[in-house]
Structures are given as structure tokens and as C-alpha cells.
Amino acid sequence: MRRFSNTILTGLPMLLWALSALADTDGVFDEYRAMFGDENPAIFVIDEGEELWLTAAGPKAVTLENCDLGLGPGVVEGAYAQLPRYFQDAQRVQDLESRLEYCMIHLQGRSAADIHARPYSLRGDLGTEMEALVAWIAEQSRGLPIAPGQAHVQERNAYALGESLFYYRAGPHDFSCATCHGQSGKRIRLQALPDLTGHDGAAEAYSSWPAYRISQGLVRTMGWRMRDCFRQQRMPELIMGSEASVALQTYLAVNAAGAAMAAPGLKR
Numbered sequence: 001m002r003r004f005s006n007t008i009l010t011g012l013p014m015l016l017w018a019l020s021a022l023a024d025t026d027g028v029f030d031e032y033r034a035m036f037g038d039e040n041p042a043i044f045v046i047d048e049g050e051e052l053w054l055t056a057a058g059p060k061a062v063t064l065e066n067c068d069l070g071l072g073p074g075v076v077e078g079a080y081a082q083l084p085r086y087f088q089d090a091q092r093v094q095d096l097e098s099r100l101e102y103c104m105i106h107l108q109g110r111s112a113a114d115i116h117a118r119p120y121s122l123r124g125d126l127g128t129e130m131e132a133l134v135a136w137i138a139e140q141s142r143g144l145p146i147a148p149g150q151a152h153v154q155e156r157n158a159y160a161l162g163e164s165l166f167y168y169r170a171g172p173h174d175f176s177c178a179t180c181h182g183q184s185g186k187r188i189r190l191q192a193l194p195d196l197t198g199h200d201g202a203a204e205a206y207s208s209w210p211a212y213r214i215s216q217g218l219v220r221t222m223g224w225r226m227r228d229c230f231r232q233q234r235m236p237e238l239i240m241g242s243e244a245s246v247a248l249q250t251y252l253a254v255n256a257a258g259a260a261m262a263a264p265g266l267k268r
């Protein structure tokens with residue numbers, strides 16, 4: 001009995017700590033963010049991304065410097081904020097990841113299979129080329145308003161497809177994105193779930209990706225975020241740069257339009 005009460009007594013502070021952490025997880029991460037200030041660890045990945053852009057690669061041994069991200073060959077500043085958008089040469093709407101893939105194939109002569117082999121880090125990896133490039137390019141839109149293309153009919157179709165995917169219920173639990181992200185003030189385990197159907201929630205989320213994930217020690221892209229939420233929905237694996245991935249990002253970007261980009265963000 002004595003031993004039992006001892007356990008309770010020593011366990012109590014731990015329990016109280018855990019409970020207060022539970023009640024205040026957002027606060028803890030706010031503190032962590034404040035501690036880092038401008039020192040988002042993503043800065044190292046950003047530098048690496050710029051280096052990769054300037055490094056000759058692929059069978060043709062050329063750099064990505066002539067890649068057109070929508071504002072003309074080689075223009076990086078402000079490009080991320082205007083994606084996804086329709087590209088005449090590719091004849092489709094592209095997000096940054098599918099656009100980079102296009103440039104890697106057409107400028108550098110690389111194969112789609114090679115690019116798709118490992119676009120996103122696995123646990124324990126140190127980051128991929130795609131993650132570094134996206135971190136640097138997104139950072140070059142910091143402070144600029146989110147303004148995805150919606151003039152071309154294919155851009156409007158991408159939004160409509162994204163919206164219907166967002167509300168499409170499927171998988172063993174019959175979840176849609178809206179099940180978890182259709183109203184504000186919801187939580188799952190410890191994470192606050194943003195309402196992504198309105199401007200404010202979409203703006204806060206969209207503007208902060210790509211993001212450095214503290215728990216993983218990695219920069220993650222918006223494409224990865226889509227794939228990971230697809231997985232949470234118990235859906236088949238979402239392919240990087242696929243029509244569905246681009247459509248979902250178009251839906252979020254258009255809902256977020258006008259807000260200032262603030263990526264790379266810092267996430268738990």
C-alpha cells in the first residue's frame with residue numbers, strides 16, 4: 001500500500017505536467033517558434049536548394065537555371081505565390097513539384113521514374129532534392145500575395161476538381177478532407193485542425209507550407225502534406241504532382257488567395 005501511494009505521489013507531477021501539456025500544446029509550439037525567431041532551421045535546406053538549382057545534373061548535365069516556373073525562364077522570385085497555374089508547354093495545371101519534374105525531364109534529360117523514386121524523405125533521411133528546391137523557391141515568395149492562376153479554363157477546372165475531392169467521402173471510415181477540416185475549433189489527438197474551406201484557415205495553412213517539421217527534423221512540402229492527409233484518410237498513396245494532388249493544392253491556394261506567403265513555416 002505504501003509503495004502504491006509512493007508511486008501515485010511521484011507520478012503526480014508527471015501527470016500534471018502531461019495534462020498541462022495536453023491543454024496547451026499550441027502554446028508550447030508558439031513558445032518554440034518564438035525561441036527560434038527568424039532562425040527557422042529550414043535556412044540550411046534553403047541554401048541547399050539554391051545550390052541544387054545551380055548544379056548541373058542529369059544526362060544532359062545542365063542546371064535548372066532555364067526552368068520556367070511561370071514568370072519566365074530562370075525567374076524564381078515570386079513564382080511560388082502564383083502556383084498552381086496552367087503551363088502551355090506541358091498543357092496542364094502544375095504545382096511547383098510537377099513543374100520541377102517537367103524541367104528535370106525536359107532540360108536535364110532525367111527520367112520520371114528516377115524523379116518519382118524518392119521525392120519525399122523517409123523517416124531518418126536527411127532531406128531530398130525536391131524538398132530542398134521547394135524550400136528555396138517558396139522562400140523566394142515570402143511576403144508576396146498568394147495568387148494562383150484562375151484565368152485559364154483548366155485552372156478553373158483544377159479548382160472545381162480540388163473542391164469535389166475535398167468533399168469526396170471514401171475509404172474504410174468514409175472520411176473526406178472536410179470531415180477533419182470542414183469546421184473550426186476541431187482537434188484530433190493533440191493537433192488543432194484548421195478549417196480549410198474558408199479564407200482564413202486556408203490562408204494560414206497554405207501560406208506556411210513548405211514547412212520545417214520539428215518532430216521529423218525535415219522540410220516537408222505541400223505535396224507531401226496532401227499525401228500524408230490522404231494517408232490519414234486511409235486512401236491509396238497520392239502521387240507527387242498528380243492531377244489529384246495539384247487539384248487539392250489549387251483548391252487551397254485559391255481559398256487562400258490574397259494572403260501573404262510566409263513559407264517555410266515551422267510545424268510541430
Ligand code: HEC
Nearest residue numbers: 175176177180181188191194204205225229230232233248
Ligand atoms: C482523419 C483526419 C484528417 C483527414 C481526413 C484529413 N486531414 Fe489534413 N490534417 C489532419 C491533421 C491531424 C493535421 C495536422 C497534422 C500535424 O500537425 O501533424 C492535418 C493537417 C493538414 C494541413 C496543414 C494545416 C496547417 O496549418 O499546417 C492541410 C493543408 C491539410 N491537412 C489538408 C488536408 C486535405 C486536403 C485532406 C483531404 C485529402 C485532409 N487534410 C484530410 C487530419 C486530417
